[in-house]
Amino acid sequence: MIDRLAQSARQDEALLISTAVVDALVSATLADPFSVLGPHSVRDGLVVRTYQPGALGVTAIARDNGETLAELEPVQAPGLFVGRLPETRPYRLRVRWAGGDHETEDPYSFGPLLGEMDLYLFAEGNHRDLGHCLGAQPMTIEGVEGVRFAVWAPNARRVSVVGHFNSWDGRRHPMRLRYPAGVWELFIPRLGPGEPYQYEILGPNGLLPLKADPVALATEAPPGTSSVVAQPLDFAWNDQAWMQQRASRQAANSPMSIYELHAGSWRRESGEVYNWRELAERLIPYVIDMGFSHIELLPIMEHPFGGSWGYQPLSMFAPSGRYGTPQDFAAFIDACHVAGIGVILDWVPAHFPTDEHGLARFDGTALYEYEHPFEGFHQDWDTYIYNLGRTEVHGFMIASALHWLRQFHIDGLRVDAVASMLYRDYSRKEGEWIPNRYGGRENLEAIEFLRHLNDVVALETPGALVIAEESTAWPGVTQATEEGGLGFSYKWNMGWMHDTLKYMAEDPVHRSYHHDKMTFGLIYAFSERFILPISHDEVVHGKRSLLDKMPGDRWQKFANLRAYLSFMWTQPGKKLLFMGCEFGQWREWNHDTELDWYLLNYGEHQGVQRLLRDLNRLYNQEPALYERDCEPGGFQWLIGDDRANSVYAWLRWSSTGHPLLVVANFTPVVRHGYRVGVPLAGHWMEVLNSDAECYAGSNVGNAGGVLTDIIESHGESVSLSLNLPPLGVLILRPTPVGG
Template sequence: MSARPVETPSHPTPLDRGTLDALAHGTHRDPFGVLGRRDDGDGPYIRAVLPGAQGVEAVDARTGDSIGRLMEIENTGVFEGWVKGADPYRLKIAWPGTVQETEDPYSFGLLLGELDLHLLGESRHFELASALGANVMEFDGVAGVRFAVWAPNARRVAVVGDFNSWDKRRHPMRLRHPSGVWELFVPRIGPGERYKFAILGPDGAELPDKADPVAKSAESAPGTASVVAAPTAYEWTDDAWMAARSAKHLPDAPLSFYEVHLGSWMKDGRTVDWNFAIDKLVPYAAQMGFTHIELLPVAEHPFGGSWGYQPLGLFAPTGRYGKPEDFARFVNAAHAAGVGVVVDWVPAHFPTDPHGLYRFDGTPLYEHADPREGFHQDWNTAIYNFGRREVQNFLIASGLHWLEQFHVDGLRVDAVASMLYRDYSRKEGEWVPNHLGGRENLEAIGFLQHFNAVVRERVPGAMTIAEESTAWPGVTRSTTEGGLGFDYKWNMGWMHDTLNYMEQNPIYRSYNHDGITFGLVYAFSEKFVLPLSHDEVVHGKGSLIGKMPGDAWQKFANLRALYGLMWSHPGKKLLFMGGEIAQWSEWNHDAQIDWPALDDPNHAGVQRLIRDLNRIYVSEPSLYRRDCEEAGFRWVIGDDRANSVFAFRRHGADGDPPILVVANMTPVPRHGYRIGVPVAGRWSEIINTDSGLYGGSNVGNGGGLETTPVESHGEAQSLELSLPPLGVVALRAG
């Protein structure tokens, strides 16, 4: 039958009142069942929801000729009308003050392929951001953006943004059963568009508009919209780095992390962004000899005062510092300078901001329903439901996104202890035991093991590092051996014990001697990083130098001795920004490091010491090659409580000259202090924290000593040393 004349004012088969009202109010559950080009037996017609339009005409997509006019039904914003032919068409929409010509989103077929849906259904889609979220693409030869979001319990999901005046009626999405994923292709839009998802919960209640959980870009706070990102087109030039980095991350390699909060590192009168970091931070870290920059979380987060530890955009570098491609340029520049990049990653919990993941589709989708499992009382955040496969897939895909798309060299996983224990920071009756009746979070354990196993398989050479503050066994043991599978673990026990010892007046250190020695009891039970992190210089804890006892001279000497001990102790190194210049003030995330302090020679001396410690650390294999083996460490003097003196040796592989480290933790110089050594001949003094170069008193051993054939400490040869006050010296055989 031929089509009706286009001039006819009559409509195709009338919609029932319920359907019309649902379309008019944006609550229809199956928009593809009623919108787009249709045929009720009398001929083709088109139906569209365009509230606010003053007129709508359908035109042939090739010729631009009119094929029919759509008329509005009862001022509802729903337009329909008979059309000619079955060729591709566009809608010519007269808006107040402008005319828009575009393809009809409801003229396109299914978007996500069977493989995507299969992997999503099995929760094994580790390239999640390529399937869900906003992806710029061509569909049937038309450029636009495919939107997709997981919201299995929603009654309706619509995409809203600047492109449709944030009108939830304009772009309702199609549900793909049984995956729970909603999809829609919006033609003729592209990168830079802001958007969110407008969701009706299962009870029909309208939720606050939700940001995209897998958005690859987001607008800067205080804005909360997601942003359509440009397709990944960054041209990496770090092939040599990526090919060689596995060896740089092994337990027998030197690792020295410079922990940085970019927004408060340096202001310098410029906008703090990734370009600034390329110009300033990368060369500074390289000059200081750090092997890696470790960034506090750079995933998008709504509240700057959380420092990134309450993120909502786990796939999006924060818009505070630029676009995703700018972050990629930063990583590439760091690699070109010989510096790796580690980012802090937070899969433990998330904030409950209404635009975020919390009750995303009107149900506890990402979090536990029971607050005894799903709410973190300390941080007022929601806890991920690690027992849900889709949540595990979401988190693992996030971690892989940073490693694969941005060439990040490692993830430092935050708050692991809070994940491992169901009773973490909870009183009796405030937590739910596991199915065996215990306190272990078996689902979180399984997630961490799965995450680390996938990273090993897909991104060989990348590191995962656990911030885990308890004695949980096997954090760095392989998953095949029943461990959690991390490469390294922060040694929080070493940090607490060492700082507690250093804070003591030297008069009382003899009573706290175990604060230094106890850490060696368990030093090789895991592969450790020694952290002096941001956590130790906030919330009223003061700065590192502020913790040191004594007058100003003694404070600087104590801090230099702390660093001397740390860099010679088994374990990789991490220092938070500002510690390297001994700034007096506590870290303030709204300010910057106290760079003017470097005008004082004492502060400049500490900075010079850190640079030299890093240089010596990476050039002396005995200081790192057996970091994780008992054979790499030997106590020489661990019981001189009366003098607060410690002496130990570090050993590398066969042929590496041993290094003797001696610490005098009192302000009294000690001359003629004899220590046995295993190698006769000259021992060169490679570090002395009391050197005048660092602001010290220059008590030392003149650059080195010859052994004498006097038995001491079970050795036939010995050295007669001068130990500087509150100082650490290290001597190498040869």
């Protein structure tokens, strides 16, 4: 029958196409399907072609009233249907399948979709709203509801959208290529949110594994690898008060105490992870009770391998499907803000995993990554390195950052692995890296990207933070870009963390030989705006938990931990502590199970938690502990050289000249009558003692306070005679006598 109809059709050559084109269409190698499919004007009307492999028949009907316009004839190849419409008129296709009829508008009847400005800005690397440009966008075009798909794959020979809606058949919905941007696009009518999809890409050297959408706004939960058409985020935010106050609450002269957590392993219900709304109900009251100002989430962008903790993400615009929908995530952020809690996200612009459904050789070429492995592959992490020198990749990552900050009201991004971005020879042997154009080791493209990122964030989302996890002595990380710096808001003080943890791991009898590890950080403490981090990285991979790092017997381990936390909370710099450290978890963190909350049945663990709660309360109440974090005048050593006794004493000063005294004894020996010079005569109240009985300590102290003696000491005209608790820290404030 097909031969008969084809013979009849040859009488109207306008209905036929060349054999080569037919072969390309059938073999899914046709680069420009719009040149053949859809409506095409001819001398005396309109020819419509559609390719529906497996269909029994196709009828063109009027879009407005369903009137039959033409029966399309099968010609030249199975599944290829063609017919002539008597007039140019919007139409639908009624496709007859073995399982029944299906009606839809013809995807190939719609003209170019993306605007020229969109394409220009994308190619230039300056499109700041790619989340609403590329990817899958539900929309109405010419009165027809559907989804517009757009994906960058400039070296592909053909790209198709595939999903359940077309039986994952790449022949059914090949896309239009927009020159010269290299973006493929297609509007598929009658699709809507919730539809899984991927891209089938014919690369220069053949068909690639199905690819997830780089700009997907939602994804299947792993182990599924499909992207999902997202419901537009039409969320009714209630956080206006927070957003108005945010800039001041995150400023360098404000208290910031950050609780770092992994969303899937903080708490679980019978082994099952909470979704975002359930997590909000349980986490927010806890964070408020503990006195933290912020939470910081390990990366929640979709990632294929849970064991990467999110640090090998593939979907840089999509919250992980493990915890719910994007709307659920927005509700979580909103609830945090309404409760007065800021939210920081870990964000990874340095590298991405090699999973074949991801960005790796996305169109059959090194598109998002560098081509040469000396530039484009991380040997340590088995990941690819973003080629941030390519304008489209540069702009893709800028748009990702802005997506979280603008769409989800995120208060800050902590940029992971900045050191690996700054240096071309990072963790590489001689001869295994490629110098920059000047012969140096600096990655000029990444440096330009980081500066641009920080400038754009400051302009587009005022008050939002960008925080660097940067472990080297790179100068000016938090210095303004116009002054030659990188422009970050804060930098993690990795040197302080390594030095102080190494000191604390020493047996107290040996600490006198490592005394300077607790003082060295003050040499550079005011060179940047710092956050003091005790992060997840310090309690995994055989490093032991924070409590278990401490030396000594059980009592000494807890005393050391309490002393260390007290030391940390009274040093210059904002604070970050990983979940579980606040109550002294014994084992290392395991992302597959919840924290060991049962430990809070024991007094020592309750004591650590109560201390941390009180430290946060004191930190928020005492401007001396935060107002001048970045000023040398906010800190004053009184005793930094008593290595024989492993004692330290210092003052923190507020902007109004009010001091707070901190004295730390890092030996298990009680020091009676230890003299410390102070700047003000009178009564000094003991506002916190890490050895107090309520913290499960030995309760050595000073009966709530001490009067000064007119005895010169440490350059001051008056001094205090103190009882220093074993492995303990005292915090004292001057008050009027009897006050």
